[in-house]
Amino acid sequence: xxxxxxxxxxxxxxxxxxxxxxxxxxxxxxxxxxxxxxxxxxxxxxxxxxxxxxxxxxxxxxxxxxxxxxxxxxxxxxxxxxxxxxxxxxxxxxxxxxxxxxxxxxxxxxxxxxxxxxxxxxxxxxxxxxxxxxxxxxxxxxxxxxxxxxxxxxxxxxxxxxxxxxxxxxxxxxxxxxxxxxx
Amino acid sequence: xxxxxxxxxxxxxxxxxxxxxxxxxxxxxxxxxxxxxxxxxxxxxxxxxxxxxxxxxxxxxxxxxxxxxxxxxxxxxxxxxxxxxxxxxxxxxxxxxxxxxxxxxxxxxxxxxxxxxxxxxxxxxxxxxxxxxxxxxxxxxxxxxxxxxxxxxxxxxxxxxxxxxxxxxxxxxxxxxxxxxxxxxxxxxxxxxxxxxxxxxxxxxxxxxxxxxxxxxxxxxxxxxxxxxxxxxxxxxxxxxxxxxxxxxxxxxxxxxxxxxxxxxxxxx
Numbered sequence: 001x002x003x004x005x006x007x008x009x010x011x012x013x014x015x016x017x018x019x020x021x022x023x024x025x026x027x028x029x030x031x032x033x034x035x036x037x038x039x040x041x042x043x044x045x046x047x048x049x050x051x052x053x054x055x056x057x058x059x060x061x062x063x064x065x066x067x068x069x070x071x072x073x074x075x076x077x078x079x080x081x082x083x084x085x086x087x088x089x090x091x092x093x094x095x096x097x098x099x100x101x102x103x104x105x106x107x108x109x110x111x112x113x114x115x116x117x118x119x120x121x122x123x124x125x126x127x128x129x130x131x132x133x134x135x136x137x138x139x140x141x142x143x144x145x146x147x148x149x150x151x152x153x154x155x156x157x158x159x160x161x162x163x164x165x166x167x168x169x170x171x172x173x174x175x176x177x178x179x180x181x182x183x
Numbered sequence: 184x185x186x187x188x189x190x191x192x193x194x195x196x197x198x199x200x201x202x203x204x205x206x207x208x209x210x211x212x213x214x215x216x217x218x219x220x221x222x223x224x225x226x227x228x229x230x231x232x233x234x235x236x237x238x239x240x241x242x243x244x245x246x247x248x249x250x251x252x253x254x255x256x257x258x259x260x261x262x263x264x265x266x267x268x269x270x271x272x273x274x275x276x277x278x279x280x281x282x283x284x285x286x287x288x289x290x291x292x293x294x295x296x297x298x299x300x301x302x303x304x305x306x307x308x309x310x311x312x313x314x315x316x317x318x319x320x321x322x323x324x325x326x327x328x329x330x331x332x333x334x335x336x337x338x339x340x341x342x343x344x345x346x347x348x349x350x351x352x353x354x355x356x357x358x359x360x361x362x363x364x365x366x367x368x369x370x371x372x373x374x375x376x377x378x379x380x381x382x383x384x385x386x387x388x389x390x391x392x393x394x395x396x397x398x399x400x401x402x403x404x405x406x407x408x409x410x411x412x413x414x415x416x417x418x419x420x421x422x423x424x425x426x427x428x429x430x431x432x433x434x435x436x437x438x439x440x441x442x443x444x445x446x447x448x449x450x451x452x
Contacts, residue, residue: 014221015225017222017304020304021222021301022301024301024302024442027302032306033302033303033304033306035304050192051192054192058199062214062218063218063221063222065215065218066218066219066222067219067222067303068303068308068310069303069305069339069349069353069355070305070308071211072207072214072215073203073204073207073214076200077197077200077204080196084196113306119204123204126354127305127307127308127354128307128308128309129307131377132377132380133306133307136306
């Protein structure tokens with residue numbers, strides 16, 4: 001049962017990368033292709049273990065680069081770094097608070113493309129960057145801020161379908177029962 | 184907070200990424216091709232869905248509309264046949280004259296139709312995926328045009344059933360062009376003012392005495408060996424002297440709008 005959660009995350013990542021390549025009407029409308037990979041990694045870092053985060057960053061990044069002109073592996077590094085940092089400070093993050101999810105999604109969705117661009121520039125690639133890149137990063141950040149809490153809601157609900165739910169302890173305890181009369 | 188397994192996995196994962204980035208030039212294309220094959224079922228599924236929807240739409244189209252369209256297509260076909268015969272005559276005459284002048288004869292284009300099935304998910308490249316690959320005779324660097332004959336780009340990487348087309352205006356697709364009216368040569372490059380605007384590119388390396396006017400047609404020059412001459416690229420918007428007046432640079436509005444293109448033609452050798 002435990003394998004279902006990482007498998008589900010991988011499946012959603014796979015579909016998300018494909019849809020980012022296939023569905024382009026929003027790109028034609030606002031000039032930016034939305035990306036939810038950072039939001040998925042944020043969710044995975046705050047709810048899963050190290051292996052899941054590493055697998056997700058590796059597979060998601062490589063799939064993304066495969067369908068893009070990015071050099072292979074250039075998106076893996078930022079996703080991995082983002083996931084590791086969040087995993088590292090997981091105990092200090094107020095992950096149950098909605099505003100924390102918004103902020104983490106926003107920051108991760110800006111950090112991942114910015115790191116990818118830096119890495120590509122250092123590798124000698126010439127991506128199309130200019131003043132419009134700021135608008136792109138802003139839209140990506142906003143997308144992450146919106147998508148991250150949605151990831152938590154949806155994945156948590158799906159998770160409950162496949163995993164054992166915690167037993168609710170009633171307020172009434174049998175061992176404290178006052179028994180009257182003779183036994 | 185700081186745990187040993189985390190530290191080890193971090194180091195291993197980063198090492199793996201570094202290895203992939205280092206072997207980029209030799210193994211990068213192969214890694215991408217292998218990983219990209221995972222998406223073939225989804226691309227196939229969406230193609231099947233698209234064709235199914237198109238068939239369903241055909242079935243619900245009224246008969247009188249179809250008959251009217253058929254009549255229009257028959258007329259168009261007859262007109263194009265006459266134009267084709269004329270073009271064939273002109274082509275043969277041109278080749279005879281080229282032969283007399285001792286110039287290399289032009290071969291007629293062989294084309295292969297393909298559908299656009301996706302775009303680059305990253306925001307900093309201009310690339311599309313098409314549903315034709317090496318099984319259809321495609322190889323790297325073949326020119327791609329729209330059904331109207333406008334330049335789209337060139338084939339980047341070729342898979343078995345899918346290829347990447349690098350679009351005009353991407354840094355990886357420099358095009359040698361000329362202004363049709365004045366025969367001035369230049370090179371198309373991404374716009375430096377707004378590189379993310381996919382419809383406008385820059386025409387650089389024009390001589391400083393260039394006499395340009397807005398709306399002049401820019402076509403491929405045939406130099407560079409990838410694009411045959413005479414393919415329309417776009418029209419000039421405006422121009423200015425740059426490099427302390429050493430040469431002229433013009434802004435060109437591309438003739439093809441990639442958001443509106445669904446089918447393309449690959450020119451085969």
